[in-house]
Each structure stands twice: as C-alpha cells, then as structure tokens.
Amino acid sequence: MNSSLLLGVAIAIAIGCASILLPYFSDRNQGLNEGCSLLPHRHFWLYSKRVLTPGGIMPAAVEINGGHIVSIVHQNKTPKQTKGAHVIDYGNAVIMPGLVDVHVHLNEPGRVEWEGFVTGTKAAAAGGFTTLIDMPLNSAPTTTSKEAFDMKVDAAKGRLFVDVGFWGGLVPENALNNTAIDELLQAGALGLKSFMCPSGINDFGQTNASHIKEALRILAKYQRPLLVHAEIPQPLEDEKTEIDISERRMYSTYLRTRPPSWEEEAIKILIAVSKDTHFDGSKDRAHIHIVHLSDSSVSLDLIKEAKESGARISVETCPHYLAFSAEEISDGDTRFKCAPPIRDVLNRERLWKALKDGHIDMLSSDHSPSSPELKLLEAGDFLRAWGGISSLQFGLPVTWSYGQQHGLQLDQLSELWSQRPAKLAGQHKKGTIVTGNDADIVVWDPENEIQIGENYTIYHKHPITPYAGKHLFGSVITTFVRGNMVYENGSHASTACGVPILAV
Numbered sequence: 128m129n130s131s132l133l134l135g136v137a138i139a140i141a142i143g144c145a146s147i148l149l150p151y152f153s154d155r156n157q158g159l160n161e162g163c164s165l166l167p168h169r170h171f172w173l174y175s176k177r178v179l180t181p182g183g184i185m186p187a188a189v190e191i192n193g194g195h196i197v198s199i200v201h202q203n204k205t206p207k208q209t210k211g212a213h214v215i216d217y218g219n220a221v222i223m224p225g226l227v228d229v230h231v232h233l234n235e236p237g238r239v240e241w242e243g244f245v246t247g248t249k250a251a252a253a254g255g256f257t258t259l260i261d262m263p264l265n266s267a268p269t270t271t272s273k274e275a276f277d278m279k280v281d282a283a284k285g286r287l288f289v290d291v292g293f294w295g296g297l298v299p300e301n302a303l304n305n306t307a308i309d310e311l312l313q314a315g316a317l318g319l320k321s322f323m324c325p326s327g328i329n330d331f332g333q334t335n336a337s338h339i340k341e342a343l344r345i346l347a348k349y350q351r352p353l354l355v356h357a358e359i360p361q362p363l364e365d366e367k368t369e370i371d372i373s374e375r376r377m378y379s380t381y382l383r384t385r386p387p388s389w390e391e392e393a394i395k396i397l398i399a400v401s402k403d404t405h406f407d408g409s410k411d412r413a414h415i416h417i418v419h420l421s422d423s424s425v426s427l428d429l430i431k432e433a434k435e436s437g438a439r440i441s442v443e444t445c446p447h448y449l450a451f452s453a454e455e456i457s458d459g460d461t462r463f464k465c466a467p468p469i470r471d472v473l474n475r476e477r478l479w480k481a482l483k484d485g486h487i488d489m490l491s492s493d494h495s496p497s498s499p500e501l502k503l504l505e506a507g508d509f510l511r512a513w514g515g516i517s518s519l520q521f522g523l524p525v526t527w528s529y530g531q532q533h534g535l536q537l538d539q540l541s542e543l544w545s546q547r548p549a550k551l552a553g554q555h556k557k558g559t560i561v562t563g564n565d566a567d568i569v570v571w572d573p574e575n576e577i578q579i580g581e582n583y584t585i586y587h588k589h590p591i592t593p594y595a596g597k598h599l600f601g602s603v604i605t606t607f608v609r610g611n612m613v614y615e616n617g618s619h620a621s622t623a624c625g626v627p628i629l630a631v
C-alpha cells in the first residue's frame with residue numbers, strides 16, 4: 128500500500144468516526160440540558176403522514192436541530208437518510224405548530240391560589256400550547272409599572288414549562304404618564320392591555336378614550352398592540368336595586384345585566400379612536416386588538432366595516448362562546464360565568480360563521496380561574512361569583528370538535544390558534560412550521576375521543592371547569608418547545624425550561 132493510499136484510508140476512517148460521533152457532539156454543542164426534554168437529543172427528525180405546513184397538510188419529515196426547524200422534507204416514508212440523527216415516526220398523527228394563547232391569566236405573583244406559572248404552563252404543554260401571553264391583572268401587583276413587570280419576570284424564571292410573554296397593564300394611573308408607559312414597554316411588555324369596564328381587581332381600573340388615545344401614541348412608536356376588554360356599562364332597562372337570591376341564581380338574570388350594547392358601545396369608541404392613529408406624522412399606526420368578543424351581532428358588524436375601511440383592528444373570540452349557549456346553562460352553575468357573557472345559540476352560530484369567513488382573526492382561551500370559593504358554587508349566585516372560565520388545557524379538542532361540526536378545516540384552526548396569535552404578539556419565529564422557526568410543535572390525534580375528567584388528568588391548579596364530563600375529539604400526544612420534548616402522553620419534562628419572552 129503506498130503512502131497516499133494509506134492517507135486516503137486514514138481520512139476515510141476519520142470521516143466515518145466523525146459522522147458516527149457527530150450527532151453526539153452536535154447534541155452536546157447545542158447545549159443539551161437533560162431535564163428540559165423527555166428526549167435525549169437536540170438533533171432529530173419527526174415524521175408523520177399529516178404535517179401541517181403553510182403549503183398544506185402532507186406526509187413529511189421535519190428536521191429539528193438546536194431548538195430550530197432546520198429542514199422539511201416532503202416524503203411518503205419514514206426518513207432513513209438522517210445523518211445519524213434520531214427519528215420519531217408518528218404515523219398518522221398530526222404534526223402542527225404549537226398553539227399560541229395570547230390571553231391567559233396566570234395570576235402570579237400574588238394570587239397563586241388561583242393559578243400559577245407551574246400549573247398553568249404544565250396544563251398548556253398537555254394541551255399543545257407552546258407559548259402563552261400572560262395578562263397583567265389578577266396578579267398582585269398588577270403589571271402596570273416597570274417594577275411590577277420585573278417582579279413578574281423574576282417570579283416566572285425557572286418555573287415555565289412553555290414559553291411565556293407578558294402584556295403590560297394600561298390603567299388610569301399610568302395612561303397619561305408617557306415615561307411610565309415607555310419604561311413598561313422597554314422592560315419587555317409585548318403590548319398593553321386595558322379594561323373599559325370594572326375589571327374585578329381593585330388596582331386595575333378602567334380606562335376611557337383619552338387614556339387609550341394617549342397610550343396608542345406610544346404603542347405606535349414601538350409597533351406593539353393595545354388589547355382591550357371592550358365592554359362599557361350602559362344603563363339597563365328596568366334595573367332593580369334589590370335582586371333576591373333565587374333570581375341571582377338564574378343565568379338569564381346575569382345575561383340581562385351585560386347586554387350586547389355594552390360591547391357595541393366600547394367597540395364604537397375603539398373604532399373611532401383607531402381612525403386617528405397616524406401619530407407625529409409617522410406612517411406606522413397603532414394596532415387595537417379586541418379581546419374575547421361575544422356579541423356576534425352589531426359589534427361584529429362594526430368590526431367588519433372598520434376593517435374594510437382600513438382600520439388597524441383585530442379581534443379574538445374564545446372556546447366557551449363557541450362551545451356553549453345561554454340556553455344550556457343551568458341556574459346556579461357559576462362555572463359558566465364570564466364577561467362578556469355566553470349568549471344565545473343564534474349568537475354562537477354567527478360567531479362560527481364569522482370565524483370561518485375570516486372576520487374573527489384568532490382564538491384565545493381567556494383562561495381566568497379563581498380559587499373555588501370565589502365561584503360561589505354552593506350559593507350559585509351569578510351576580511356575585513367570580514367571572515372567569517378555566518379552560519386552558521382544553522382549547523384544542525374543544526375548538527376542533529365543535530369546529531368540525533361547523534366545517535372548520537385543520538389548516539384554518541391552526542391559523543386561528545398559532546399563526547395569527549404569534550403575529551399579534553410579535554413572535555415571528557413562532558406559529559408556523561417553516562425552516563428557521565423555533566421548533567414549537569404539537570403532535571396530536573384528532574380522531575381520538577376523550578372525556579374531560581375521565582382518565583384525563585387536568586393540570587390546572589383547580590379542576591373546576593364547565594367542560595367537565597364533555598366528550599371531545601383530539602388528544603395531544605407530544606409537545607415540543609424549541610426542540611425540547613416538554614410533554615408526552617401524561618409525562619412532563621423534569622425541569623421547567625420555558626423562557627420568559629421579552630420584547631426587544
């Protein structure tokens with residue numbers, strides 16, 4: 128054997144060894160932190176016959192390395208050529224972008240007895256959510272200053288099983304103080320959230336049009352949205368001063384106290400304000416996002432018209448407005464109490480139509496649990512019980528099960544739960560399965576039947592929910608957050624490696 132041949136053999140052996148060892152070293156190099164993932168790899172492939180990409184649903188292999196999607200190969204068979212990386216074949220299960228919930232009340236710090244970062248994000252992971260954006264109220268302090276924001280982020284560190292961003296709070300105390308708002312946004316708030324009616328939390332007061340206008344001026348500069356709870360109390364017809372407990376137990380009594388005109392009035396003002404948000408000659412306009420729309424009548428028409436005439440407005444609705452109707456809520460069953468209220472069946476059907484026709488931009492849970500005592504379940508007093516529905520973990524099977532009955536396709540569902548909410552929160556590396564994005568993925572079986580509560584672990588702090596006992600379709604198999612397998616078939620990763628998402 129001559130010397131050049133020997134050299135060739137040596138190089139070939141070296142390359143061979145390198146390719147065997149490469150996955151090991153690349154895992155090491157990409158900072159594999161074992162507790163973060165149920166999978167001991169940072170470089171691997173996911174395969175299934177139904178992968179949801181922006182190009183549609185197709186058989187494909189998704190290559191993940193170092194927490195990112197690095198390639199997507201359309202093919203009908205499990206990949207064999209994998210550069211030595213691990214392959215998981217999910218068969219016929221759906222591989223889809225992880226869900227992004229822009230409206231969650233995690234209530235920490237301060238009200239850990241209601242929910243918390245650990246329980247809330249474990250429930251999220253088990254439900255296929257990979258990113259949550261936390262609301263600035265129900266925690267104590269409310270997230271209305273830089274100091275409170277920093278406290279929130281500190282409280283979240285090391286306690287998140289999925290990634291979590293934070294909205295700051297817009298309240299009368301900071302609305303006219305440009306420095307305070309600037310500081311809150313510079314601290315990393317992804318946008319601001321405000322109430323146009325009492326919020327139920329003493330230090331989170333309601334704002335008016337002047338407060339909102341002033342805040343939009345600053346938000347436009349940062350290109351971050353203002354989210355608004357759009358209800359303004361209106362005088363009620365035949366309002367009584369004394370309502371006895373038997374009437375307070377009736378759902379119809381509660382429904383009458385918050386008519387659609389409350390939503391209409393707020394939305395009219397928001398649209399008027401949004402017309403004039405070219406501030407300081409800037410071409411960038413502020414964005415107003417209406418949270419949890421319930422009224423699908425005049426309020427929705429107003430939003431449609433405003434959008435058609437170019438207003439920078441978006442709107443979300445929530446699973447409970449799509450799954451339930453006022454007619455089916457039993458008197459005394461305050462698990463269903465939320466604001467704005469769940470309305471009649473006709474209203475619900477119009478919401479579905481608007482979703483399918485693209486007039487409602489996205490879905491969110493508005494997961495807003497409290498401690499069980501505050502729901503006043505024994506008294507069943509709708510007027511005094513805490514308003515807020517606990518639902519985070521069930522969003523995917525609920526909207527898929529009822530969505531199917533209304534002709535909603537999987538790709539539409541994914542746009543509503545992932546792509547559009549990610550965009551609202553300014554998370555351009557999340558919400559779609561495309562090369563270069565974060566590997567935030569849910570793998571689930573849309574055909575599998577589940578029953579909430581039966582052989583189905585609820586990870587929320589409290590299991591109380593109006594969905595208890597519901598038969599639904601769709602079970603989450605695996606959830607990946609930035610390539611970490613954070614949940615699979617009833618088990619979570621041992622370490623909470625979700626990160627706080629701060630705007631930059």
Ligand SMILES: NC(=O)NC(NC(N)=O)C(=O)[O-]
Pocket residue numbers: 232264265326327328356419464465466467493495514515516
């Ligand atoms: N303080 C709350 O969490 N309120 C929430 N309550 C509901 N929706 O009933 C909300 O988002 O308005």
Ligand SMILES: [Zn+2]
Pocket residue numbers: 356418419466
């Ligand atoms: Zn609200």
Ligand SMILES: [Zn+2]
Pocket residue numbers: 230232262493494495
């Ligand atoms: Zn809310």
